[in-house]
Amino acid sequence: MDIRGDPCVKHFVQYMTGERNASPHTVLNYAGDIRQFAVEIWGQDAKPPLPWSRVDKFAARRFLVGFQKHGRDPATSGRKVSSLRAFFRFLQREEYVASNPFAGVISPKRGRKLPVTVSQGQMNALLSAPLAKLGRSGEHAGEETDKLAEYAAFRDAAMLEVLYSSGMRVSELVSVRDRDIDMISGLIKVKGKGDKERLCPIGKPAADALKKAMDRRDAIWQAKPRGGSDNPAFLNLHGERLTSRSVERLLKKYLAEAGLSLSLTPHAFRHSFATHMLDAGADLRSVQELLGHSSLSTTQIYAHVSVEKMKKVYNEAHPRA
Numbered sequence: 001m002d003i004r005g006d007p008c009v010k011h012f013v014q015y016m017t018g019e020r021n022a023s024p025h026t027v028l029n030y031a032g033d034i035r036q037f038a039v040e041i042w043g044q045d046a047k048p049p050l051p052w053s054r055v056d057k058f059a060a061r062r063f064l065v066g067f068q069k070h071g072r073d074p075a076t077s078g079r080k081v082s083s084l085r086a087f088f089r090f091l092q093r094e095e096y097v098a099s100n101p102f103a104g105v106i107s108p109k110r111g112r113k114l115p116v117t118v119s120q121g122q123m124n125a126l127l128s129a130p131l132a133k134l135g136r137s138g139e140h141a142g143e144e145t146d147k148l149a150e151y152a153a154f155r156d157a158a159m160l161e162v163l164y165s166s167g168m169r170v171s172e173l174v175s176v177r178d179r180d181i182d183m184i185s186g187l188i189k190v191k192g193k194g195d196k197e198r199l200c201p202i203g204k205p206a207a208d209a210l211k212k213a214m215d216r217r218d219a220i221w222q223a224k225p226r227g228g229s230d231n232p233a234f235l236n237l238h239g240e241r242l243t244s245r246s247v248e249r250l251l252k253k254y255l256a257e258a259g260l261s262l263s264l265t266p267h268a269f270r271h272s273f274a275t276h277m278l279d280a281g282a283d284l285r286s287v288q289e290l291l292g293h294s295s296l297s298t299t300q301i302y303a304h305v306s307v308e309k310m311k312k313v314y315n316e317a318h319p320r321a
Contacts, residue, residue, distance in 0.1 A: 003035045006048035012090050021194055033083035037063055039193060052088075060101040079107055101112040108183040115271035115301060122260055123164060123272055126206075129254035130156040148237050153239045155234055157251055158206070158213035162188070165206035167273035167291050170244045170266035172200075176245070178214075183207055199292065273304040292311035 003009045008033065016022040018029060038050055040063055064081055080117050085102035092100050118126070134153035163173060172190040180189040186207055188200045202210070214233065232241035247266055255262050270291070277287050288299040 001035060001039050001042075001044050003031070003038055003048060003050070006050050008049070008091055008096050008277055011033060011094065011096075012087055015090055023193070028208070029079075030087065031082045033080045034087055036080070036086055040066065046292055047277055052091055055088075055097070055101050057104055060105050064105055089126035090299055114304065115275070116268050117265070117272040117275045118260065118266065118268060120276060122258065124261060125258040126163065126254060127157070127160050129161065129257040130154075133257050135252070138141060138241050147216070147220055149212070149296075152237060154213040154216050156254065158209040159247060159250075160254070160269070161206040161209040162183060162202055163269035165188075165202040165278075168192075168200050168271050169270060170247050173266075174232075174234060174242050174244055174247060176231065176233040178231045181210070181233060190292075194294075196292065196294075198289070199294045271302070274299070278302055287299045 010035075013027055013031065015025050022030075038046065041055065041059055042050060062083075064077060081102060085105070086246065088097060088100040088102050091097045131154045135148065137149070162168070163170065166188060168188070168190050169192065172192055175191060176188055182188070184217070186202050188202060189197060190200055192198050210233070217235055221235070234242045236242050236246060244266075251264070251266055252262055255264055274287050274291060276292070278284070282295065284299055284303055288296050288301065291299060291303075292307060293299045
C-alpha cells in the first residue's frame, strides 16, 4: 500500500516537517507506523483516500494486541502507539475525524535499560588507542601515504577526545565545520535534534588533539579548492566529510586495540560523559544543557546509573551488605 497519496497523511507530513520541524528520519518512522496500521485495518490493496474517520478504539486496541501477541518489544509497540496517537490528534485538530481512537490506548510498559558506559580507566585506554596504534605500525610523516596514515590517526584521536569531552552525538560530530570551532574559548557549536543549536565546551586535551588533526589535514589538502570556514572539521582519506557510519567502523578498530567490547557504539562516549560528570558532582540540570536534552527526565537515567554504581560498590565492600 502506498499511503503517500492519502490527503490526510500528506497534510500530516507537511505539518511535521513545517510546524514541528521534524527530521526526515522521524517523518519516515511516523509514515511507516501509519502505513502498517492502515494495512492491518484495510489490507495491502486498499487505495487512498482511506476512511480514517471510521477507525474506532477497538481497532486501535486490536492493533496493539496484535503486536503484543507476536512478542514485539514494548518500546517498539509503544512507539507505534505514540505515532498513531499523534497522527489522529492532528486529524482531530484539523476536523478530519471526530475523536482520537488512540487517546485511551495505554502503551505497554517499557523495561528500563541503563545506558552502557565505560570506566575512566577504560576511556583513557580508548582515547590513547589511535596514536598508540600509529606508533606500533611504524607510520611517520614523509611520503604521501605516510602523511595520510598519520592524519587518520591524529583525526581519530581528536574525534574520540571531542566525543568524550563534549558529550555530543556522533551525527553532531561529523557535521562540525571549521567555523563552528572556537579554540580560544574551547567551544564547539553543534546543531542537534530539531535543528536546535547549542555550545559544547571541550577540555584542553580535546582542543589540543583537534588542532593537531586540523593542522595535518590542512597540510595535505591545502593545494585543493576548499570552502574556507565552511570546511568539515573531519575528513576521510579522499578529502570528503566523514559519515557517522565511518566513525562507527573506525571505533571498532580502537575498541579491539584497547581490549574493550566490540559491541560498544560511539554513543557510549555520550553515556560515559554524562555519568562521569554526575559522579564528579555536576548537577543534573547542567548535564541536561550540555547533552542538549529538551526534558530533564531524559537526563535522569544517568543519575540512576550513578546510583546503581554506588549500590554495587556498597554491596561489594560493606561487610554486612
